[in-house]
Amino acid sequence: MTDQNANANSEYLNLKVKSQEGEEIFFKIKKTTQFKKLMDAYCQRAQVNAHNVRFLFDGDRILESHTPADLKMESGDEIDVVVEQVGGSF
Amino acid sequence: MKSKFLDTLFDNILNWLGPKKRKRDDISIGEYDGEYPRIPDPSKKVFKSSDQFSSSNDQKLANNNNNSSSANQSSDDVPQIIHSVIPIKNNTSPRKEAQYQQINKKDIIDHNKENSNTKVKLQNQPNPKVIVLNECNGNSKKNEFQLNGKKEAQLQEFIVIEEDGIEQAKQNHNQDKQLQLARRPSSAQYQIEQDRKQRENLDLEIIQLPKEFMEFKEITDEWISNDFGLLEQKMAKLDLQTQQIKQKTEEGRKKNGNNNQVDSDIIFIKQYHKKSKVGELLEEFNQIYDLKTKKMKKLFWRFEEKQLKEVQDVFERSFNLNQDVVTHQHILERLTFSNLQTLRQPNWLNDEVINAYIRLIVQSTNAVILNTFFYPELVKNSAWNKIKRIATKNKVTYKSGNFFVPMNINGTHWSFVEVNNETNKIIYYDSLATDDRDYFNYTKYFVDLMQNLQKDDGIAQENIKKYELINGETGFQQNGYDCGVFMLKGIHYRSSGINGLRLWIEQTDTQYYRYLIAFQLIQGKVEICQN
Numbered sequence: 001m002t003d004q005n006a007n008a009n010s011e012y013l014n015l016k017v018k019s020q021e022g023e024e025i026f027f028k029i030k031k032t033t034q035f036k037k038l039m040d041a042y043c044q045r046a047q048v049n050a051h052n053v054r055f056l057f058d059g060d061r062i063l064e065s066h067t068p069a070d071l072k073m074e075s076g077d078e079i080d081v082v083v084e085q086v087g088g089s090f
Numbered sequence: 091m092k093s094k095f096l097d098t099l100f101d102n103i104l105n106w107l108g109p110k111k112r113k114r115d116d117i118s119i120g121e122y123d124g125e126y127p128r129i130p131d132p133s134k135k136v137f138k139s140s141d142q143f144s145s146s147n148d149q150k151l152a153n154n155n156n157n158s159s160s161a162n163q164s165s166d167d168v169p170q171i172i173h174s175v176i177p178i179k180n181n182t183s184p185r186k187e188a189q190y191q192q193i194n195k196k197d198i199i200d201h202n203k204e205n206s207n208t209k210v211k212l213q214n215q216p217n218p219k220v221i222v223l224n225e226c227n228g229n230s231k232k233n234e235f236q237l238n239g240k241k242e243a244q245l246q247e248f249i250v251i252e253e254d255g256i257e258q259a260k261q262n263h264n265q266d267k268q269l270q271l272a273r274r275p276s277s278a279q280y281q282i283e284q285d286r287k288q289r290e291n292l293d294l295e296i297i298q299l300p301k302e303f304m305e306f307k308e309i310t311d312e313w314i315s316n317d318f319g320l321l322e323q324k325m326a327k328l329d330l331q332t333q334q335i336k337q338k339t340e341e342g343r344k345k346n347g348n349n350n351q352v353d354s355d356i357i358f359i360k361q362y363h364k365k366s367k368v369g370e371l372l373e374e375f376n377q378i379y380d381l382k383t384k385k386m387k388k389l390f391w392r393f394e395e396k397q398l399k400e401v402q403d404v405f406e407r408s409f410n411l412n413q414d415v416v417t418h419q420h421i422l423e424r425l426t427f428s429n430l431q432t433l434r435q436p437n438w439l440n441d442e443v444i445n446a447y448i449r450l451i452v453q454s455t456n457a458v459i460l461n462t463f464f465y466p467e468l469v470k471n472s473a474w475n476k477i478k479r480i481a482t483k484n485k486v487t488y489k490s491g492n493f494f495v496p497m498n499i500n501g502t503h504w505s506f507v508e509v510n511n512e513t514n515k516i517i518y519y520d521s522l523a524t525d526d527r528d529y530f531n532y533t534k535y536f537v538d539l540m541q542n543l544q545k546d547d548g549i550a551q552e553n554i555k556k557y558e559l560i561n562g563e564t565g566f567q568q569n570g571y572d573c574g575v576f577m578l579k580g581i582h583y584r585s586s587g588i589n590g591l592r593l594w595i596e597q598t599d600t601q602y603y604r605y606l607i608a609f610q611l612i613q614g615k616v617e618i619c620q621n
Contacts, residue, residue, distance in 0.1 A: 051412055051428070054441075059463050059480040061422045061445075085462055087504040088438035089522060089570040 013068050013075045017042055017055075020082060029068060036064040042081070056080040388617050389586075391606055401608045405434045418614040420453065421446045425611055433608045435601060439504065439574025444496060446611055447578055454616040457585035458485050458493035465497045468535040474542065481543065487511070488543050488555065494581050499532060504577040507533060508562070508584055509540070514555050516540075517562040519584075519591070521576035533559050565595040572600045579603055582616070 015038070017025045025045060027038055035055070043050045055062040057071055057079055404415055404427060411428040423429075423446040432440040441462045448459050464484075467477055486493050492510040499505060505520040516536050518529045537557055544554045564580055567573055579595050588594060595603070610616055 051426075054463075056463055058476065058483065059461055059467065060483075063422055080463075082463060082466070085441035085498045085501065086432075086438045087498050087502055087574060089503060089567070089573055 013073060013077075015068070015073065015075070015077055015079055017079045017081060019046065020080075031069045031073075032067055034064060035062055035066050035068075039064060046081075052084045054082045054084070056082055389583075391609070393605070393609075397609060398605065400612065401605050404430050404608065404612070407431070416612055416614070421449055421611075421614065423449075430608055430611065433604045435604065436571050438571055439578075441498070443607070443611070444504070444574065444578060447607055448496070448581070450610060450614070450616045451582050451585060455582075455585045458491065459581060459585065460484055460486070460493065460495045462496050462498055465495055465535075468539060477539070478543075478546065481539075486543075488540055494585060495536070496577060496581065497532065504574045505532070506577050506581055507536060509536060509557070515558045515560050517560045519562040519564045519577075519580050521564055521567045521573045521580075529561055530559060562591075564591045565593075565597065567600075568597045572597070575600045575603050575607070578607060 011030050011032075012028050013031060015027050015029055017027060017038070023046075025042065027041070029038055039050060039055060043053065057073070057077070062071070062079065407427045411431070412426050415425050415427055415430055417425070423442045425442075425446060429440050429442045432438065432443055444462055448461075451457065452459055460480075461484075464480060467480065484493075488511055490511055492508055492512070494506055494508050496504065496506045503522065505518065505522075508517045508519065509515075510517065516533055518533050520529065537559070540557050541554060545551075565576060567576055576595055580591050583591060583594050
């Protein structure tokens with residue numbers, strides 16, 4: 001009971017951000033803060049342009065205005081970072 | 091004292107021996123003179139303030155870059171270009187606008203002298219709208235230059251007056267042209283012909299619809315190949331058959347009383363015979379044609395000039411490219427200028443545009459279409475739990491219906507797969523497909539996926555369905571950049587139940603489709619009502 005209560009009441013989540021090459025960065029984030037802060041922090045850390053990168057949770061897109069509470073995230077969940085896809089011919 | 095003495099002596103000897111060298115005292119600790127070669131340590135990339143070598147290394151760098159820095163200094167003296175941003179308006183170039191304004195002032199007044207109706211309207215309205223006639227629209231740059239050279243009287247042909255007075259203006263325009271024909275027929279005729287040709291060319295470029303459609307073609311081909319003479323022969327044969335059956339049934343009735351089975355046959359034949367008459371066949375065909383064209387009207391869109399300009403302004407934008415063009419609630423992808431400009435002719439399509447358009451298709455057809463991010467998960471061979479979560483979220487099953495998956499291959503090519511659960515087939519559509527390419531390599535992941543989905547529900551291995559791999563037919567691209575368009579429209583047409591993609595999407599249509607996709611994305615819906 002105590003653990004459950006602690007989990008339910010805790011404001012912070014531990015999220016793992018994973019790039020395509022397998023690099024992992026851990027973030028601690030409030031349930032109610034928007035993902036924009038996390039994205040900016042990641043882009044600065046990994047030195048990538050925010051316009052060329054997409055953040056996915058279970059194959060669905062995360063917007064800057066989303067919060068972890070919107071997507072019903074739990075601590076330990078993975079966020080995938082994918083680079084822009086392009087195609088025309090071989 | 092001794093040391094000082096020795097030093098001065100040493101220096102004097104050096105001076106006497108050869109050219110001047112720097113005195114010993116000038117060289118401080120760690121300072122580097124250009125004459126003594128010293129290799130900088132690669133390990134010490136980040137210099138601290140406490141390091142002795144830092145200052146020397148910096149100095150060395152400065153010495154090496156002396157030439158370039160001097161060049162920079164010289165370039166600073168040249169005045170810099172300050173970038174000025176000019177907002178694009180709906181009307182094309184400012185030069186053209188200026189032309190119109192100049193012309194309108196004169197020509198409207200000229201026209202008012204002739205017609206009293208328009209004069210009143212112009213007086214009432216403070217800012218009268220000025221519209222250019224269709225004949226003027228058709229003209230491209232050539233006529234702009236002609237306009238420059240011409241005198242006022244001749245310019246009246248090209249300019250129009252008011253929204254309400256368009257028909258009158260057209261009449262006047264036609265009358266003038268007829269007069270011109272009478273006076274000097276050769277030049278006027280030549281102009282008219284040129285105008286017509288330009289209009290035709292424009293139509294071909296922008297709005298070229300595929301004229302033949304698979305399902306409609308099957309019927310029409312039969313109809314065309316059978317001459318009307320042959321049809322009549324068939325009808326005569328049918329007449330004979332019916333008469334024979336009638337005789338038989340009458341004989342049968344006489345023998346065995348009423349027999350319902352034979353009666354029903356006769357009725358069927360009668361109905362068939364009725365329909366085979368030419369007039370009724372025509373009605374049937376026309377009904378089919380109307381149905382098909384109704385389908386078409388949902389899928390195609392006849393552009394107006396304003397709408398084309400809207401799209402073109404987005405395509406030709408050259409500043410603030412990361413700004414949003416529009417935002418819709420149901421499209422999570424960002425439709426920035428740079429993303430929409432991937433739809434411009436020689437560019438490769440972006441995943442952002444493709445995912446946004448897929449959302450629109452799903453909204454209109456209720457088909458099951460996955461993201462572009464699903465296929466890489468399969469290729470990566472990531473954890474089964476994750477794949478299953480995504481699959482169940484998107485309603486992917488093995489039980490019924492079909493679903494579509496767009497595929498990005500090696501980061502250079504777009505194609506898609508249709509999984510049909512009723513015929514147990516996995517169909518691979520590729521606009522670049524040839525015999526050399528082994529499409530098995532790209533679709534084998536889906537075989538595993540379907541097997542694993544069935545295993546997860548606890549189906550025994552004997553009862554697991556086996557899927558066939560098939561290479562589907564599509565139109566083929568003849569360049570190196572159009573495959574995204576072929577894929578998007580292929581998914582759209584297949585999900586709305588249309589067969590024969592080869593005839594629906596051709597190389598000549600891709601320019602039209604690029605504009606259409608951009609326009610639909612800006613509008614936020616696929617189905618736009620026909621005017």
